[in-house]
Amino acid sequence: MHELSMAEAIVETVLDVAKKNDAQEIVEVTIEVGELTMLNPEQVRFLLGVLVEDTLLEDAEIIIEEVPVEIKCRNCEFTGLANTDGSDHYLAIVLCPKCDERNVEILKGRECNVKTIKIEKSDEDA
């Protein structure tokens, strides 16, 4: 379970950026989590809720966007959104949608990216 350490890293990143931008409060945080990243977004959300207590993040809305898998196929050179294997498995096996090959390079889908934050700052600072 590394959701806790990832949530800690997210909070640290956000608070650092907020401080550098003289934020008085953080209103919203958008995080991108790749479909192939071994993180359960709901667990990340729960842990963030615990970690933000008594910080500038306490009342922020946390938006988690799932990033679909993009690949480059080593067989047919297809580049774009991947097919998953159609099973109900949470951890998808990645397939090329064009030739069904599994030998693919993963271009997107392994992120845990703090994308943007919305902060409140006083007019004098703005």
Added chain:
Amino acid sequence: MHKIAEVEVQHDIMVANRKLARKNQKMLDNNQVYAVDVVGAIGSGKTTLIEALIDAMDHSIGVIAGDVISKYDAGRFEKHEVPVVGLNTGKECHLDAHLVEHAFHDLPLGDIDLLFIENVGNLICPVDFELGSHMRMVVISVTEGDDTVEKHPLIFQDADLVVINKVDLADAVGADSDKMVSDVKEINPDVQVIKTSLKTEKGFDEVMEAIEIFINQD
């Protein structure tokens, strides 16, 4: 008066680890050390396999022993008179590039040419964390059940070599080791899968040869 401002952050926590991993690999290359990341299930035989490789391979070997509490495995490796660094991960379920970088400072990298990095027993979390090693060997055993592979596909997709251990116990635990091999091949068609029993030494020479081939390809 207050104003709301949107700040572009774009800080990927995964990328930070990957960058460190590349730095680690550079440090290994500068010291002409080939590193094998050994991942696998708890109790699958990772430590025993590395111990046997230390004794059998003609290399100057070093070991990083990662575990929730690493002193037990580290103590086993020390008996083979090789340099060992134990890495306690505590609450964490995996090694990361940052921890491994710390271990490099305590290892005589100039005196070794092959480094085994034993990861925490876990088939899920290590997938996300490259360490800077040159190859990844996944070790599982029949006693975990023959559905282990299909339940943890991603770790096999990234594997360079897969060892299915304790095949001498397959009948006793009702596991079909051939199914496990075909499940791996389904996920990663080109990877070499070796069935072993470290008790009877079945398949051990093959594992050693496979690692040598990777070292020589590098």
